[in-house]
Amino acid sequence: MGKTPRVVFMGSPDFAVPSLEALAKRYPVVGVVTQPDRPAGRGGTLKPPAVKAAALRLGIPVIQPEKLRQPEAMDQLRAWAPDVIVVAAFGQILRPDALNLPPFGCVNVHGSLLPRWRGAAPIQAAILDGDQQTGITIMKMDAGVDTGPILSQRVIPIAADETGGSLFEKMAALGAELLLETLPRYLSGELALQPQPEDGATYAPMLKKEDGLLDFSQPAAALERRVRAMNPWPGAYLEWQGQPLKVLKAHADVILTYMIQPVGKRWIHHDLPAVVGWGNSILVLDEVQPAGKKNMPGKAFLSGAREWSITNEYE
Numbered sequence: 233m234g235k236t237p238r239v240v241f242m243g244s245p246d247f248a249v250p251s252l253e254a255l256a257k258r259y260p261v262v263g264v265v266t267q268p269d270r271p272a273g274r275g276g277t278l279k280p281p282a283v284k285a286a287a288l289r290l291g292i293p294v295i296q297p298e299k300l301r302q303p304e305a306m307d308q309l310r311a312w313a314p315d316v317i318v319v320a321a322f323g324q325i326l327r328p329d330a331l332n333l334p335p336f337g338c339v340n341v342h343g344s345l346l347p348r349w350r351g352a353a354p355i356q357a358a359i360l361d362g363d364q365q366t367g368i369t370i371m372k373m374d375a376g377v378d379t380g381p382i383l384s385q386r387v388i389p390i391a392a393d394e395t396g397g398s399l400f401e402k403m404a405a406l407g408a409e410l411l412l413e414t415l416p417r418y419l420s421g422e423l424a425l426q427p428q429p430e431d432g433a434t435y436a437p438m439l440k441k442e443d444g445l446l447d448f449s450q451p452a453a454a455l456e457r458r459v460r461a462m463n464p465w466p467g468a469y470l471e472w473q474g475q476p477l478k479v480l481k482a483h484a485d486v487i488l489t490y491m492i493q494p495v496g497k498r499w500i501h502h503d504l505p506a507v508v509g510w511g512n513s514i515l516v517l518d519e520v521q522p523a524g525k526k527n528m529p530g531k532a533f534l535s536g537a538r539e540w541s542i543t544n545e546y547e
Contacts, residue, residue, distance in 0.1 A: 237315035237336070237419055238262050241292075244281040247400060248320035250408035251341050252283060255318060256290050258412060263312040265305070267323050268296045300324050309333060316419065319373065320407060323352075331373055336419060338373040341407040343400075345369060345385055347433035350378035355403055356396045357436035359461035362453075365389050366399070368407045370414045372425055377435075381425035384414040395463040441466045452484035452515040472537075475523035482517050 241252050242265040255261050264287040272279035287294045297305035306329060316336040319326070321343075331338050344354035346369040351357075358366040367387040374380040388406055390399065417423045444466040446455050459468040459482045469476040517530040534540060 236260060238313060240265065240309065240312050240314040240317045240334075241283075241287075241320075242266070242317060242322040242326075242338075243283045243320040244323045245321050246282045247343065247404045247407070248283050248322075248341075249286045250404045251318065251320045251411050252286055253290070254408040254412050255415075256292065259415075261290075261292050262314065263308070264292050264294045265300065265309070265322070266294060266296055268298055300330055301327055306330070316415070318411065318415070320411075325377070326373060328375060331375065339383070339411075339415065339418065340369075340371050340373045340378070340380065341411050342369045342371060342378055343403045343407065344436070345387065346371060346378060346382060347428045347430065349434055349436045351436040352438035353436045355399050356439060356461040357434075358390060359394055359396060359399065360454075360457055362457055363390055366403070368403060368410050370410055370418075371428075372418075379428060381427050383418050383423050383425065384410060386410045393460070395460045397464045439466055444468045446470045446479065446515075455515045456482055456484040472522070477523070478521035479517055479519075480521060480527055481519040482515050485514050485516050 237259060239255055239259045239261045240263045241248075241255060241261050243249075243252060244267040252261070252264065264283060266281045266283045266287070269278040269280045269284075271277065281296075284294050284296065295305060295308050300306070300309075309330065310333065314334045316334050317330070317338040318341070319338055320341040326338060342354065343366070344350075344358060345365075345367040348354075348363075349357045349366070355366070365387050367385055369385050370383045371378070371380045372383060386406055386409075388402060414423070439462075444458075444462045446458060446468055448455070448470075450458075459479050462468045463480060468479045468482075470479060471477070517533070519527060520530055520533050521527045522533065
């Protein structure tokens with residue numbers, strides 16, 4: 233397009249901040265739409281979304297509608313008259329009146345290699361499922377959930393010790409980089425839209441607190457991936473003496489066949505930290521946080537958990 237495009241940005245969490253900052257350096261971002269402030273912490277103090285803080289720092293007007301379909305929100309969106317809307321982890325479904333408002337539609341920065349891991353938690357889902365790689369997809373949005381045509385993709389490997397938090401940071405930076413490479417080519421008409429194949433499509437629903445519970449009917453390797461995927465939120469945990477025991481770091485290990493343990497049996501093995509058995513493999517709890525206490529190594533936890541290897545809550 234000939235003129236400099238007017239951009240509206242929609243996003244909420246930390247993941248979206250690098251994309252907003254990158255856009256603001258290249259284009260006139262005329263407005264930002266983000267989620268309302270939400271209660272956080274024990275005191276329930278209202279906390280603004282990370283994108284709101286970034287937008288205010290950049291001097292960009294912000295609105296925070298509970299629902300984008302509210303008339304006053306749509307009126308403001310029309311008043312901003314965007315040529316394109318860029319969306320990154322906004323947290324609300326866009327209806328056709330918003331999708332069709334800008335001449336170039338809505339462009340989404342999504343944290344997976346679509347069509348794999350459509351939905352709200354693609355980064356954690358990739359770790360949970362043991363994927364060797366993931367990536368960023370820039371797509372033009374349609375009325376479906378992450379089903380729109382693809383503009384570009386970039387692959388990133390998933391490290392063996394990757395956590396949800398570490399991959400989140402890498403993907404946020406990669407998303408901003410790929411967005412700035414892709415958007416000018418899309419707006420100039422250089423890029424052809426590529427429809428997503430339905431083959432290989434998977435869905436990653438929004439995470440809930442209970443998704444962090446370790447189910448010891450699963451193999452130790454799957455539990456290790458859950459510990460990494462759920463770090464830092466919602467956090468992996470198991471029940472210990474009627475309280476949640478947070479598991480911050482853990483690894484799966486294979487033991488000798490003659491030492492096979494019942495599934496879920498808590499026990500102590502030589503000089504290892506606290507462990508939980510799973511057939512001929514174990515989950516070693518390297519770092520934990522008992523209820524009401526600070527983080528501590530698994531070995532330090534055992535010194536005050538004398539009943540660890542006596543009872544078996546998971547048999």
